[in-house]
Amino acid sequence: MKPILCFVDNDEVYLFLMRKMIEKKYKDSKMLEFYNGLEAIEFIKENIHDTPLLPDIIFLDINMPVMDGWEFIESFTRIKHKITKPITIYMVSSSVDDADIERAKNIQEISDFICKPMTIEKVNQIFGVTEYIS
Amino acid sequence: MKVAKKNVYPAAKLNSFINDIKFDLIRLRDITIIYFHVYCVIIILMLDQYPGKINNISFYPIYTNTLHFVEDALDAGIAEKNFVTGEENWSPKFFDLLGYSENEIAGTTENFINNLLHPDDKEMFSNAVENLHKTLKFKKTEIRLKTKQGKYKWFENTNMIELDEFGKPLRIIGTIIPINKKKNLQLQLQKSEELLNETASIAKIAGLSYNVITKEHNWSKELYNIYEVSEDYKPCTETNRQFYNPETLAFIWNTIDKTISDNIPFNIEASIITGKGNLKWLRAIGKPVTNINGEVIYVNAVLQDITELKQKELELKEYREKLEKSERILQTTNHLARIVALEYDVPSKQLYWCREYYNLYEVSHYHVPGLRKDLIFYKEEYRTALLNHINDAEQFDKPYNMEAELVTAKGNHKWVRIIGESVKNEFEEVITRKISIQDITDVKKKQLELQESAKIIADRNGRLSNFAHIVSHNMRTHTSNISTLIELMKNETNEEVRQELLLLLQNVSNSLNETLKDLSEIVHVQTQTKNVISTVSIEHVFDSVMKVLSADIFKTETLIEVDFSNCPTVEYVPAYLESIMLNLISNSIKYKHPERHALIKIDSGVENGRPVLKIVDNGLGIDLTRNGDKIFNLYQTFHNHPEARGIGLYITKNQIESMGGNIAVESIEGKGTIFKINF
Numbered sequence: 001m002k003p004i005l006c007f008v009d010n011d012e013v014y015l016f017l018m019r020k021m022i023e024k025k026y027k028d029s030k031m032l033e034f035y036n037g038l039e040a041i042e043f044i045k046e047n048i049h050d051t052p053l054l055p056d057i058i059f060l061d062i063n064m065p066v067m068d069g070w071e072f073i074e075s076f077t078r079i080k081h082k083i084t085k086p087i088t089i090y091m092v093s094s095s096v097d098d099a100d101i102e103r104a105k106n107i108q109e110i111s112d113f114i115c116k117p118m119t120i121e122k123v124n125q126i127f128g129v130t131e132y133i134s
Numbered sequence: 135m136k137v138a139k140k141n142v143y144p145a146a147k148l149n150s151f152i153n154d155i156k157f158d159l160i161r162l163r164d165i166t167i168i169y170f171h172v173y174c175v176i177i178i179l180m181l182d183q184y185p186g187k188i189n190n191i192s193f194y195p196i197y198t199n200t201l202h203f204v205e206d207a208l209d210a211g212i213a214e215k216n217f218v219t220g221e222e223n224w225s226p227k228f229f230d231l232l233g234y235s236e237n238e239i240a241g242t243t244e245n246f247i248n249n250l251l252h253p254d255d256k257e258m259f260s261n262a263v264e265n266l267h268k269t270l271k272f273k274k275t276e277i278r279l280k281t282k283q284g285k286y287k288w289f290e291n292t293n294m295i296e297l298d299e300f301g302k303p304l305r306i307i308g309t310i311i312p313i314n315k316k317k318n319l320q321l322q323l324q325k326s327e328e329l330l331n332e333t334a335s336i337a338k339i340a341g342l343s344y345n346v347i348t349k350e351h352n353w354s355k356e357l358y359n360i361y362e363v364s365e366d367y368k369p370c371t372e373t374n375r376q377f378y379n380p381e382t383l384a385f386i387w388n389t390i391d392k393t394i395s396d397n398i399p400f401n402i403e404a405s406i407i408t409g410k411g412n413l414k415w416l417r418a419i420g421k422p423v424t425n426i427n428g429e430v431i432y433v434n435a436v437l438q439d440i441t442e443l444k445q446k447e448l449e450l451k452e453y454r455e456k457l458e459k460s461e462r463i464l465q466t467t468n469h470l471a472r473i474v475a476l477e478y479d480v481p482s483k484q485l486y487w488c489r490e491y492y493n494l495y496e497v498s499h500y501h502v503p504g505l506r507k508d509l510i511f512y513k514e515e516y517r518t519a520l521l522n523h524i525n526d527a528e529q530f531d532k533p534y535n536m537e538a539e540l541v542t543a544k545g546n547h548k549w550v551r552i553i554g555e556s557v558k559n560e561f562e563e564v565i566t567r568k569i570s571i572q573d574i575t576d577v578k579k580k581q582l583e584l585q586e587s588a589k590i591i592a593d594r595n596g597r598l599s600n601f602a603h604i605v606s607h608n609m610r611t612h613t614s615n616i617s618t619l620i621e622l623m624k625n626e627t628n629e630e631v632r633q634e635l636l637l638l639l640q641n642v643s644n645s646l647n648e649t650l651k652d653l654s655e656i657v658h659v660q661t662q663t664k665n666v667i668s669t670v671s672i673e674h675v676f677d678s679v680m681k682v683l684s685a686d687i688f689k690t691e692t693l694i695e696v697d698f699s700n701c702p703t704v705e706y707v708p709a710y711l712e713s714i715m716l717n718l719i720s721n722s723i724k725y726k727h728p729e730r731h732a733l734i735k736i737d738s739g740v741e742n743g744r745p746v747l748k749i750v751d752n753g754l755g756i757d758l759t760r761n762g763d764k765i766f767n768l769y770q771t772f773h774n775h776p777e778a779r780g781i782g783l784y785i786t787k788n789q790i791e792s793m794g795g796n797i798a799v800e801s802i803e804g805k806g807t808i809f810k811i812n813f
Contacts (some may be wrong), residue, residue, distance in 0.1 A: 014615055071760070095606075
């Protein structure tokens with residue numbers, strides 16, 4: 001089954017680059033793109049019972065308008081019990097603020113904190129981990 | 135004094151003699167034989183007659199009516215003792231004088247000495263008798279004898295010894311005459327005199343008399359003591375000079391001359407140097423004494439040594455001066471330090487206060503302080519606490535120390551520190567409650583200013599930190615993209631894709647430039663502290679903002695209502711005010727509600743003496759419970775608006791706060807937003 005990767009970020013350049021990278025390295029994967037947390041959470045809510053449509057991995061930015069990464073996590077936590085599919089969430093940010101990294105570590109739903117730029121090596125590693133888990 | 139010698143009449147001859155001439159013979163006292171006739175009294179000296187015949191005649195029966203008469207007349211008692219026969223005769227009068235009837239007590243020398251004579255007089259009496267035996271010279275003595283009532287009375291006692299022809303003592307004769315009244319008077323007088331002297335000595339009062347005619351000075355005994363000269367000193371005008379310095383001497387003689395010439399009394403104080411060189415102060419109260427012609431012949435004066443009094447007076451004066459000086463210093467100190475001291479004296483229930491009290495509360499000097507009464511000056515939020523402190527101090531002697539704000543009678547606001555303490559005596563009883571109230575308005579103001587600046591600094595620090603993170607975050611966003619792009623381009627062979635990536639790189643580069651421009655603008659605001667402040671017309675600034683935004687306003691059909699009449703101008707940096715208004719108004723237009731035309735109301739006013747500007751719109755609004763703390767942060771955007779940069783409000787807040795003001799926001803999502811600026 002094709003893994004579904006979800007990118008939540010308001011940086012269009014970043015999204016474009018990720019698209020290019022995934023297309024090239026992980027042709028089997030399907031990619032979802034959202035400009036902010038609200039769009040992402042609403043997609044999940046809509047398809048909460050349609051498990052095949054839900055993402056396997058979410059790459060979540062912190063700073064976004066309307067609903068930022070943290071708020072998305074809060075909303076996600078509230079509906080998590082209804083989701084039957086295991087979803088791994090990675091916080092991805094340009095921030096090198098220790099406070100942000102610490103905060104991410106203390107949230108159970110977040111698997112790891114990834115500093116931008118997102119490189120192919122980092123993606124490989126994540127895929128390795130994910131495959132190992134599955 | 136005459137002493138009877140050896141010669142007496144033979145009894146037989148004497149008796150016939152007595153019978154013939156009907157005389158009674160009495161031997162009285164030491165020297166005389168007295169003959170009493172019915173009509174006359176003759177005193178005859180008994181001289182040497184019938185020497186050698188005396189042995190067989192030892193005693194004369196002398197007690198007759200006449201004797202009794204004499205005894206009564208002289209109020210004298212008589213007794214005699216024969217040394218040869220040991221026979222004794224005590225006259226009834228003798229016992230009568232002591233209150234006894236005849237034969238009631240034994241008439242013996244032994245009884246006299248042991249029972250009648252005062253114990254203290256025994257020695258004196260026996261000495262006198264012994265002396266009489268030796269010298270045959272007799273002295274009158276005063277003795278005390280016990281009466282029947284048990285009281286002692288004073289008597290004058292006179293004794294004589296009669297010798298025989300061989301010079302041997304034959305008999306002793308004694309008389310007593312009561313002198314009790316006289317003696318008592320004498321003793322009383324003596325006592326009064328002693329008392330007077332003692333009083334004069336204790337009170338250091340002395341008298342002097344100056345004889346104007348003879349120029350004689352008469353001093354009382356005490357005056358010698360006062361002047362510390364021996365009693366040999368002869369006071370006179372010349373020698374008296376030594377006691378005075380020239381001015382005092384002149385002063386004294388002026389006074390005396392005036393007293394003499396004008397016949398008026400005087401009352402002066404003067405210093406003297408005593409014979410021993412001590413300085414003394416005397417008060418002299420004197421008056422003239424005149425003769426019949428009204429001429430002053432004496433000047434009499436009473437002098438009192440008032441040295442101690444004077445010294446105390448001087449000390450007191452000095453003490454008072456010192457006290458006054460201390461009081462002045464204290465008052466000045468209190469005034470300078472702005473400390474009010476209040477003291478409640480517990481025993482007398484009196485409240486004392488210093489003058490600074492009036493300055494503190496700015497009340498007139500007619501205002502009477504009261505601990506509870508004065509609570510009215512304090513702001514309501516402090517009254518209860520202060521009252522509790524006062525009560526606790528009174529009931530439990532609990533000290534207190536608090537700060538409070540008050541409003542004076544003239545309406546000025548002051549901050550004070552109030553300290554209350556109880557002072558106990560050696561018995562652990564509270565005798566004084568001390569309260570000090572210090573005006574700490576200046577300190578408090580500085581403290582509040584300091585707190586305010588600390589807050590501003592903390593805010594600025596927070597903003598700087600936020601700024602630093604934002605900078606790194608935003609720069610990194612772009613640089614991350616650049617590095618990813620380059621990585622992709624390196625491996626990309628397809629020229630078309632490479633061109634696409636290159637175009638993208640161009641965009642990222644532009645964005646990076648844009649970000650740098652934003653940041654430099656922010657840095658500009660934060661570092662530009664020396665912008666020129668001038669009186670700015672709000673309306674004028676508003677007009678120039680309108681010019682910039684005219685296209686947008688026209689396009690969106692935005693309606694703007696303004697009213698700057700309540701506060702037409704502010705002291706501000708013109709460029710800041712323009713930037714602030716531009717940001718806020720353009721935000722209102724940018725985030726207008728899609729279903730209605732934007733309506734913006736702007737008005738200025740004055741609150742708490744400071745100008746305020748309010749901008750109210752009917753736009754999208756923001757959920758402040760979710761975003762309230764972030765609304766003014768850098769690069770925080772709340773709407774997916776293409777023009778949202780997340781920089782405007784950040785800069786606005788920076789500009790306002792760098793000028794010492796603040797900005798607040800109220801908003802309801804879907805209804806609109808209100809921004810309020812306190813300049």
